Amino acid sequence: MDNRTFAKDLYKFLKDNDSLGHFGDIPAEDGISELEEYLSDLDMVKETIKDIEEIADSFDDHDVYVTEVKPLLKGLRTVQEKLEAEQSKRMVADTGYEVKQSIQIGNQEILMAENLKAEDGNFYMKAEYTENGLIGEYSQVAVDSDYLEIMREFTKSLHGQIEKVASEIGKAAYQSEPITAKECHPNDYSQSIVGKVVAIKAEALRPEYRRGDRQLILVDGGNGANANARGNAVFCTHLNDGSRTRFERYDVQGEMKELPAWAAARLDAINAEREAARHPIPKSAPQETVAGYTITERVNVGKKTFVLGHNPKAVSPFVTWQQLEGRSGYDLGHYFSDRDRALADLHTRADSEREATSPVKARNPKNRDDAR
Incomplete structure (x- = not known):
């Protein structure tokens, strides 16, 4: 049945049972045209189904329900399914493909x-x-x-x-065998995991990355890493290759009871690199200066570079900026009075840029046994 014919059937039923007098105030052709438009709008189809169900609740005659209401509801639900299927189509941008x-x-x-x-x-x-x-x-x-x-x-x-x-x-292939829950302490939400080495659940990773060397991460921070946290974000560093990414607290399987030899060696290497970064060897070459601020730290993330600058004579001596690839200048400055807050902001901006860009994380993890 085409939409026009079905709209006529709907109009007759709704007009005959129109307690508010809506369809009595407009010409029949206008009412039918209005209902025909509704049949192309998923939300309006759902609303019309509700309206007919409410009308049907007042019927005492079962035969009337079977002969009049049931066919209309069946037709509307068929239209609903068709519209939902069309909306679920995935298109390549606006190309028509x-x-x-x-x-x-x-x-x-x-x-x-x-x-x-x-x-x-x-x-x-x-x-x-x-x-x-x-x-x-x-x-x-x-x-x-x-x-x-x-x-x-x-x-x-x-x-x-x-x-x-x-x-x-x-x-960075160190261990192909997945790490199981038996090798971890339970994921205790009452405990902080900042600074701990934890294993991510294998099912939270894409199939090609469900390996032990991809599961182990060093937790750097994030709202979800704290004890009794309200958030879920866990910012971390992969032990196998040192890349930084983000998971959710419910993705965590638990803190490792004992690290494999390769992981212990990688943890020592990462800690040594971070310690060296805190105490860099002075360079004889002049550092870059921007608007009076000397650039002291850089973090590259994809097509962006985030920097920390210092100007002891400025009202706000520390600043973080971003620079887009291919551009010479910096923009979006965040200004601070102390270095620790500026350094934290530098890494927060970099971590935010990395969010959801990791190729490792699976989409929509379904197993969240310990999620609160």
């Missing part, structure tokens, strides 16, 4: 999409998608009229990404 297949490996997703209405006849698309926080970027896009040609491009890109991730894992 709908994603038909996608496989994510590491930090990149390989997509195959289709647009059978493409005016140029290129009905099929291959693209690579990378998400950095709230921003998604499509790259290496190819379109073609030949489905098999696009699938060749799709599999070629997929194979290339597999090899890239395999190489990345191989550079």
Whole structure:
């Protein structure tokens, strides 16, 4: 049944049972047109279902419900399912191409999409998608009229990404066997885990990263790392390669009872690097000065660099700035009266930039046994 015909049936029923007189005040054609528009709006379809159910609750005659109400509700729910299916379609930006297949490996997703209405006849698309926080970027896009040609491009890109991730894992491959709950103390929310080495649950990681050397992290801070914390954010450093990332407290399996030899050695190396950074060897070369502030610290995150500057003569002697790749200047300054607060802000800004950009973390972890 088309929407116009169904709208006429709806109009008749609602007009006959219109206690508020809404449809009595407008011409029949206008009422039918209004209901026809509703059938293209998911929220209005849901509201109409509720209206009819409320009307039906007042009926005493079961036969009337079966012959009049039930067919309308069935039709409306069919329309609802159709609209929900259309809304759930994943499109490649505003190109008109709908994603038909996608496989994510590491930090990149390989997509195959289709647009059978493409005016140029290129009905099929291959693209690579990378998400950095709230921003998604499509790259290496190819379109073609030949489905098999696009699938060749799709599999070629997929194979290339597999090899890239395999190489990345191989550079810091210490332990392939996953770490189990038996090797950890329970994740006790009443205890702080700042400065502790903990294991992340294997199921919180993407399948390709469910390895012991990817599970072990050194906790640096975050609201979720504190005892009896209200938040969940846990900022940390991977022991295997020293990269920084973020997990949630419910992703934590627990503090390690005993570190494997490789992890103990990596922990010592990370601590030594941090100690050396606190007491850098003086450099004879002049340091960069910006607006009277001498740049003393730098942290690179993707396409941004965050810096800490010091000017003892300024009202606020310390500042943190960001610099975008390809630009010579700095912007978005945060000013402080003491170095510790400025240094904390430097790392907070860097950590915020890293959030959700880690290729390691799985999407929407489902097992949260100890989540509060």
